[in-house]
Amino acid sequence: MTAAMRTMSVDQPSAHLRVVSEQSTPSKASGINLSGVSKTYGTGDGQVQSLRPLDFHINDGEFFVVVGPSGCGKSTLLKLISGLLAPTSGEIHVDGNKVTEPHGDVGIVFQNALLLPWRNIINNVLMPIDMKNLPRAQYMDRAKQLLKMVGLEGFEKKLPWQLSGGMQQRASICRALVHDPKIMMMDEPFGALDAMTREKMNVELSRIQRTTGKTILLITHSIPEAVFLADKVLVMTERPGGIAAIYDVPLGRERTLDAMSNPIFTDLVARIRKHFMTNSTLD
Amino acid sequence: MSEKKAPGSVSKLLNASWLRPFLLLVMIVVGWDLAIRIFNIPAYQIPAPGDVVKVLYTDWPELLSQSWPTTYATLLGFLASAVFGIPIAMLIAGSRTVESYVYPLLVFSQSIPKVAIAPLFVVWFGFGIVPKIIAAFLLGFFPVVVSAVQGFKSVDPDMVDLARAMKGSRLRVFCAVNLPHALPAIFSGLKVSVTLAVVGAVVGEFVGSNSGIGYVLQRSIGTFDLPTMFAALVILALLGVILFWLVDRIERFAIPWHVSQRADVFIGS
Incomplete structure (x- = not known):
């Protein structure tokens, strides 16, 4: 960049x-490195x-x-x-x-938006902040800016079911970004x-x-x-x-x-x- | 329909959803009265609705004072089933070990008829309010546990993973995700439980008590005073409806976001 x-x-x-990142120089000390990672589910015969x-x-x-x-x-x-x-x-x-x-x-986005139906959009976006027990006030501005960035300005107080699937997914992207992972x-x-x-x-x-x-x-x-x-x-x-x-x-x-x-x-x-x-x- | 000019207020009143159960009730009572007249049913088998109303009117102070002990026992038994049932459901849903030990036993215990063991509580705790509370608790407990277990278990695992990936502590994840998610199921269990708690309290009064609607019921059966007995049944039904309605109100307040609460429909009774 x-x-x-x-x-x-x-x-x-x-x-x-x-x-x-300023530049992308490959190095073991930065980035994500997997070495010999495997996964087997179950035990015994059901492996x-x-x-x-x-x-x-x-x-x-x-x-x-x-x-x-x-x-x-x-x-x-x-x-x-x-x-x-x-x-x-x-x-x-x-x-x-x-x-x-x-x-x-890290911020995670799944196939389903997985917004909490009892929280309005802004509170859903702020969920990582609550989970990490960080002061909400500090992140409120960023949460609003993120919603603006994905075109959800004015939907802060709406509940998830009032939004379309695409809008819900955009809100979930904001949630993944709010703590700036x-x-x-x-x-x-x-x-x-x-x-x-x-x-x-x-x-x-x-x-x-x-x-x-x-x-x-x-x-x-x-x-x-x-x-x-x-x-x-x-x-x-x-x-x-x-x-x-x-x-x-x-x-x-x-x-x-x-x-x-x-x-x-x-x-x-x-x-x-x-x-x-x-x-x-x-x- | 060309009733555009019909008086708005009357038709609106007749269409009001809260009125519908009452209309049905009126029809049933009328049917009851007609059946007695047509089939010549003697008063010692089924009393006429008018006689029941008369007893309700003349004995109202007595009936009201007798309904308080039943109400207390019901409420305390119901609260106990919520206070014990929800945490036990949490444990069952949270740990396979607890589930494998406790759940089968719980189902097993439900097959024991409460009426049969209620006299035992009288032997243990005397003729006071305690046996009634225990009977109400025993009947109300099971539906709370079953519904709450189902509620806690139906949380989307991805949702829990998401909250965990945000580095939330177990307690915080539980309070933010699992508990609110389970609330609708818990409330449906509580609604079943509260009506069963009324039955439990009456069972407790049947086997050994000198107060309460259950006691009135038993006494009036003993003297073939059928109008009083039916009046007592009416009071019990009212008690059940009022308690159910209260839980329903609390539910609306607690989970306004839930699908069942979105449309303004009348679920009250």
Whole structure:
């Protein structure tokens, strides 16, 4: 990220979020590092291996997207990295610290918005603040700015059921960002949205990532979405999930929907698709 | 319908949802009275509604004073079933070990007829209010536990994960996510429980008491005073309705966000 880029970003509505990475130099001490991480559910005869031993590294400020067939352990991977599950073998390090429990400096977005139905939108966005027992007043401004950024200004006092699915999901993204975490993890965040809203959200998310430089780990089963958003795409194999390939996406950081007609884009989508077509298990 | 010019206030009144149960009640009473006249049912088998109303009117002070002990016993038994039932449901839903030990036993204990063991409480605690409270508690306890367990268990695990990933302590996650989520189920259990607690209190009064509506019931059966007995039943039904309505009001106040509370429908009785 250049200096020009940063000064420009001050005018953006997301300028209140800290810029995490200045450059992305791969280093073991920063970013997310997985070494030999595997996960097996159950014990005894009922054992199901969900993930084969995985080794990969996510740099600070990288937009890292995981694609794979359904049931390949994508969501398990996300829970392992966020510390909600303990790996059966191997170690996960975030910024050089071993992950043994939820570490807090992470925002999570699931496929369902999972807003608390008894809290209005602003209180839902402030939920991480309540959970961490931080002073609400300090974060109120940011919560409002985030809602403005995703176009939910004026909906602060509404209850979740009064909003459409897409609006709820946008509120849940605000919730994941309100405590300004370094890492954002998204598990098929736009899976439940219609195609048009989904494209708009993709552009929006791409812009948020560009202006804040957050590390984003996103899980999807849409190959075009993966290529459009990612700096790197990890392709997973069928269960037990392993790494089929990791692709760099040389499309630059500034992306509009025009990028989808770029030959690099179409070529990469076709190449990734081939991984699944050979097994004919594309979902 | 071409009743555009119909007097608005009367038709509105007839359509008011709170009036509907009363209209049905009036129809039932009329049917009751007609049945007695048509089939010539003697008064020692079923009293006429008019006689019951007469007793309700003349004996009102006596009936009212007798309904207080029943109300106290019901309320205390109901509160006890909430105070013990909800935490036990929390434990059962929270730990498989507790569930495997406690839940089957709890179901087992429900198959014991309370009426059969109620005299035991009289032996243990005498003729005071305590046996009645225990009987009310025993009947009201089970629905609270079953509903609350279901409520606590139906929390979306992703929602709990999300709160845990925010580094919330167990207690904080519980108070912010699990408990509010379980409230609608808990309230439906409480509503069943409060009506059963009335039954429990009456059972307690049946087996050994010298006060309360249950006592009035038993005494009037003994003397074949059927109008008084039916009047006592009316009072019990009223007590049940009022207590149910109170819990319903509290529910609306506690969970205004819930689906069941969104439309302004009358659930009161």
